[in-house]
Amino acid sequence: MATKKTGDLALVKKINTSIVLEAVLRHAPLSRAQISERTGLNKATVSSLVQDLIDRHLVLDIGQGESSGGRKPFLLVFHARAGYAIGIDLGVNYIRGILTDLEGVVIEERERPLNRHESDIVLEQLTACIQELKDAMPESPYGLVGIGVGVPGIVNGEGTILFAPNLSWSHIPLRGILEERFGVPATIDNEANAGAQGEQKYGAGRGIANQIYVSVGIGIGTGIILNKELYKGAAGFSGELGHLSIEAEGRPCRCGNFGCWELYASENALLEQAAQLGYGDLDALIGAAEQGDEEVIALFHRIGECLGTGIANIVNVFNPDVVIIGNRMRRAEPWIRAAVDATVGSRALALHRERFRLLYAELGDKSAVRGAAHYAISAFHDKMKDA
């Protein structure tokens, strides 16, 4: 049976503790008096809850601030260094890892190339990377609080990678492996969902309720954030907007459908067409565009139109506040922007366009890895709320 949570005094305390911690997280540094005023909680209540939080190392008294005509306040901040999180972006040809504090600030960073895809070899590299970051971690009350991993594939609710076509993996229970190896909670999710989280918390989507992150790389993946929360469908994996068909009678896709968006607007689609012009990778194409190569510029324009066609569909379906273009294709922003904007402008419903903005990932190639770290931080916060 689902946990029937009945209301009692413990619940009240949890709620109010959360409110206090939230206030400190958002508006630090704050005095107890300011927290009381801001939250509406009584000063006595705030004092008591703050003491608990200090005892739990979640809040830090950083000493007295300036007086404004009376007793000096004791300033409180969130104790970001009470513990550390590790975030991993497992790419098709690289592993990127970061160590962050509990506010998501990057403390250490590692990156290593990935040449082979055998799962045991990759897992060895992965654990080595995590171990390195863990070894670099300073002393702290909570130590390592968790690990988050973004992977190029479909993950189920148990943290098992069901299918990762570009690694030729299927059914790898990564969460269990990492939790056993490191003894801390691990969260595994798709790279696009991780990127969406990263941009939502630390990047272009901060404070925005409805955000769709479009990860344009080899294929197209998407992370859907509605009402500030990641949306996952009935079975736990949604966000396959790359396989939204934009051409019912179009090219057949390996997924079984026809005319899937990613066949027209991904980096792969770009490179297929670029091959005919003699270019082999995105960097070369961007270089050529910068040199004024008209054919390449026209190619970017066409890809931009296809991207825009799919984004217009997204806008009509979700009526989001923003769509954020991330992953490798984000680097082509100067060469696709105009075409994308024009296509969205002409194809999306006028009523939906009013508030809508199209953004490009602010965290560059770190959207996913920072989002991955955030999973661990978020899980830690959830755990703290229940204890």
Place this chain on the structure above:
Amino acid sequence: MATKKTGDLALVKKINTSIVLEAVLRHAPLSRAQISERTGLNKATVSSLVQDLIDRHLVLDIGQGESSGGRKPFLLVFHARAGYAIGIDLGVNYIRGILTDLEGVVIEERERPLNRHESDIVLEQLTACIQELKDAMPESPYGLVGIGVGVPGIVNGEGTILFAPNLSWSHIPLRGILEERFGVPATIDNEANAGAQGEQKYGAGRGIANQIYVSVGIGIGTGIILNKELYKGAAGFSGELGHLSIEAEGRPCRCGNFGCWELYASENALLEQAAQLGYGDLDALIGAAEQGDEEVIALFHRIGECLGTGIANIVNVFNPDVVIIGNRMRRAEPWIRAAVDATVGSRALALHRERFRLLYAELGDKSAVRGAAHYAISAFHDKMKDA
């Protein structure tokens, strides 16, 4: 500033009162002891809360039940007749209205044709219909608790109809008009959203978390229910899946885009093609199909394929538990079902298809009107929670 709700004892009482009421609503008739066991709340707590609910006429003691070896229990039920709600389905050529009790059970029903679309004439008909239903209402402690209306157009958060193309209306502040006229809260929403609510609460979608209702009539409207709640986008109006493009280079749509789904799969699309066969309305087509007219059967098949193409996109985007086909096209179920199923089966991602089911509206032509009534009931419950 947003209402900072801090936790205190009043909040605890509200939460527990809700839990008790919810238990009664879902599993009536129940004794106090059963409620205590089921919710985990103490027997004393339940007794006290139940007494409050009885005093507020929300729960009714229907006398003693059978003993199972001890004192006879007093059975409690939700007092469905403590008040009444009115639901209205404002169609393009009809007005349908129902009076329901607080469980949504239909008590009275009215329907009248609508021949003219001038807003003042329609409003007169509308208020007359409501007044008639109100006059038919029995005595009760709360009387009329609210009015819900489903309309064929786009509605903003203030209950103003921004645009109703098939009525040639724009900017009609219907909520204000009805609230002033009848002195009770009114809720106005799009017909597809109302239909989605109706099927979710009383029809094919009961108990299902992620449900997309596709209203196939003159155009295609959609109501999106995610995690049991109606999803509305950033600006408050999403669900324009009728304008999801399934053919990027397809026919131009009045919305500005090309190849919109509703151009291929709506009743209008069907009738356009049926005109060439000499049929003028859906009933005639269904009749012909029943007589075995091969051309008509083939036409239904083609429309079914187009419906399926769009539904496959919906499945790939939202990974819902169910899609429910409603409104007039539902009546063609026997003639389109096979084609829709086959198309969805071949075009939707295998992983998403596993749990997915395609259903047809269980409430027939009353999905929207019953959903509309539910808006009023739901608003009443929300109000009761805060008092």
Place this chain on the structure above:
DNA sequence: TTACTTTGTTTAGTAGACAAACAAAGTTTT
């Protein structure tokens, strides 16, 4: 020096949930 401010703690009171005891009203056993 005096008056005023601001911060944060202490004190006393309140409300709601809970466990345990109990009363009421049954059924089952002997």
Place this chain on the structure above:
DNA sequence: AAAACTTTGTTTGTCTACTAAACAAAGTAA
């Protein structure tokens, strides 16, 4: 029919977290 047991729902006393108000501490302003 009496005794024993069961089940329901209320009463009683305890506990905890919040609140208001008083207060102590530590500052500024005049």
